[in-house]
Amino acid sequence: MIGPYLKILKKRSFSLLWLGQIVSQFGDRLTQMALIGFVYRIAPHSSLSLAKIMSLAIIPVFILSPVAGVYIDRWNKQRVMWVSDFLRGVFILTIPFLLGLTSLLFIYVFIFLSFCVGRFFIPAKMAIVPSLVEKKEVFMANSLISTTAMISAILGFGLGGVIVERLGIRSAFIIDATTFFASAFFISLMRIKEKSWFRPQDIIELSKKAITEVKNSFIFDIKQGVKYLWKEQETKFAVRTFFVLFSCVGALYVVFIVFIQDTLSSATLELGKLAVGAGVGLFLGSLLYGRVAHRFSVKRVINIAMFFASGYLIFFVTLLRVTPSKNFAFFSCFLLGLFAAPIIIAVNGLIHTKSEDEFWGRTFSSLEVVIHFAFLIFMFISSYLAEIFSPFTIILFVGIIIFSFSLVSLGGKGND
Incomplete structure (x- = not known):
């Protein structure tokens, strides 16, 4: 029963992606628990303060999800994933050094940025899977990723609660950042040949195309x-x-x-x-x-x-x-x-x-x-x-x- 799954995991690049997304998924849930602990520290018993923080995770769905695919189709997907998680690690690691400030604005900005770059990770991950396994193994590979992602998320919530309460918010954010750096490292080790048509000057061109996609395609669809x-x-x-x-x-x-x-x-x-x-x-x-x-x-x-x-x-x-x-x-x-x-x-x-x-x-x-x-x-x-x-x-x-x-x-x- 587990034989076919073990066969897929023997594929080096897929197993590295699998490890990377497990750690990244754990980090996602640890981020949520750290944010809950952060709000409890600055505004205990406040549902409104918690809603404001949690909205920073949802708003990027509306802003970036419609256009992320335009960029991912052009960029190297492996690079998109490890850069995304590396940047998430940087943004999250910055937060502990801002906890002493009287203004929360910069903390909110870095939280928002971490969720924004995260919107590129998931579609890139789903898009790269077929190139890592044989066509007949795609369904099983996706099943393995989804199942282990759910288990990793469950563990992230459970251990995240312990880490935040026992070690403190500052340590929780540092550990959280470490999980994203680890994920970026695993994914960077993948060996896969991908065509990439991206040039630095394409940013402006793709931005215009992305806006057009939203106006003409996304909203219409x-x-x-x-x-x-x-x-x-x-x-x-x-x-x-x-x-x-x-x-x-x-x-x-x-x-x-x-x-x-x-x-x-x-x-x-x-x-x-x-x-x-x-x-x-x-x-x-x-x-x-x-x-x-x-x-x-x-x-x-x-x-x-x-x-x-x-x-x-x-x-x-x-x-x-x-x-x-x-x-x-x-x-x-x-x-x-x-x-x-x-x-x-x-x-x-x-x-x-x-x-x-x-x-x-x-x-x-x-x-x-x-x-x-x-x-x-x-x-x-x-x-x-x-x-x-x-x-x-x-x-x-x-x-x-x-x-x-x-x-x-x-x-x-x-x-x-």
């Missing part, structure tokens, strides 16, 4: 993608579900972090443990649902999963508030991950089966913009409301909304 998604009843259901789901996740994100920090009296340690629980739940839930997905109606699975996830969320936060228990919190996050896994898989599967493959690119690009927009907007709405209401109240309200939405959907037509 997004509109076409949304229109296409809205034609079919099934894809319309998928878009509506994703929009509601990510609006609620955005609304919950920062207030849930603050709620856990206040309830369990921990800046990052317990958050890291809960993230591990949720990650393991998502991983196992994905495996379990993948084995039985063909037996059930996709719509019904989505609605039932949302029903149980939201119902348990309400029960979880209510009981945790009354009797704070770290073990109960960990187990509950595991169950929430288990319940949520089928939703994401089922919605993506619904779009794949109900749309034509020639539209998949613009369809998923449109979907990515929609869900990130929903996440960002509702994250700020809930963080502003958290200045008036308690995080518990907002979590409870959001849980009731999801519960009601799933209940109405289950009672409606077209679930089978």
Whole structure:
């Protein structure tokens, strides 16, 4: 069973990429935990301050994702990856030396820049995989990268929480920077022949082309993608579900972090443990649902999963508030991950089966913009409301909304 994977890992360049992305993925999650610890230090119990920091990770999606491909198609992809991670390391390493300043502006700038260059790493990684393995091994190679990336992310959250709380924010950022330097080193050792048409003077030309891409192609394709998604009843259901789901996740994100920090009296340690629980739940839930997905109606699975996830969320936060228990919190996050896994898989599967493959690119690009927009907007709405209401109240309200939405959907037509 693991033989084919070991065969792929024997390919030197692929194994170096695999190692590099594991370390880089770990660094991504450590960055998030370090930022959470940083906000807890400068503005404890503030959902709004946390939302402002976390928005720096989301805004580059809108600014750079549409144009990153224009550059990556022209540049050497291996160089893009190691330079991207090297720059992330430099930007992150600069932050510890700025922690003593009274103004946070420079810290915000370097955090934003680190996430901006990160937008070039992922598409370059996905684009280079087919050139590292044989055509028949591409699917297995992507599967190996995705699975290990999820495991690395889970470990990043867990160990990140420990590192930030035990060693401090300054040390966490230094270790974080080291992971990106290590990733850049591994990737730089790859031996691959790539055509690169980039010249220094191309920067201006590519910038103009990128802007044109956004105006003439990206925006047009997004509109076409949304229109296409809205034609079919099934894809319309998928878009509506994703929009509601990510609006609620955005609304919950920062207030849930603050709620856990206040309830369990921990800046990052317990958050890291809960993230591990949720990650393991998502991983196992994905495996379990993948084995039985063909037996059930996709719509019904989505609605039932949302029903149980939201119902348990309400029960979880209510009981945790009354009797704070770290073990109960960990187990509950595991169950929430288990319940949520089928939703994401089922919605993506619904779009794949109900749309034509020639539209998949613009369809998923449109979907990515929609869900990130929903996440960002509702994250700020809930963080502003958290200045008036308690995080518990907002979590409870959001849980009731999801519960009601799933209940109405289950009672409606077209679930089978």
